Amino acid sequence: MLYDTIFSLIRENGLMTIQRLERELFLDQYTIMAVITKLIQNNKIKNINDENNCCKLKKKNCISCPSFIKKEYYTVY
Incomplete structure (x- = not known):
């Protein structure tokens, strides 16, 4: 239930x-991180670790993203 809810929120x-x-x-x-870890292991979501990908997902023309974006944002594959 929580797994599906978090996945749906990230996807939407x-x-x-x-x-x-x-x-x-x-x-x-801690609860959210446990579910996110499971979602990452199951290849449902990924964290942003690529500046170009980050800019594309933010729908902005940016030269680079701050380092916190790469560490803290999650998106679906």
């Missing part, structure tokens, strides 16, 4: 942070 919003998931689901970061 394009980019999500753990902090935003915490606010939307009223859950702690």
Whole structure:
């Protein structure tokens, strides 16, 4: 249930942070990280680790993304 909910939120919003998931689901970061880890292991989502991909997903013409974007944002494959 939680697995599907988090996956759906990330898919619908394009980019999500753990902090935003915490606010939307009223859950702690450890619970969310456990589900996110499982989603990553199952190749359902990925974290942003590529500047070009980050810019594309943000739908902006940017030269580079701040380092926090690459570490904290998650999106679907």
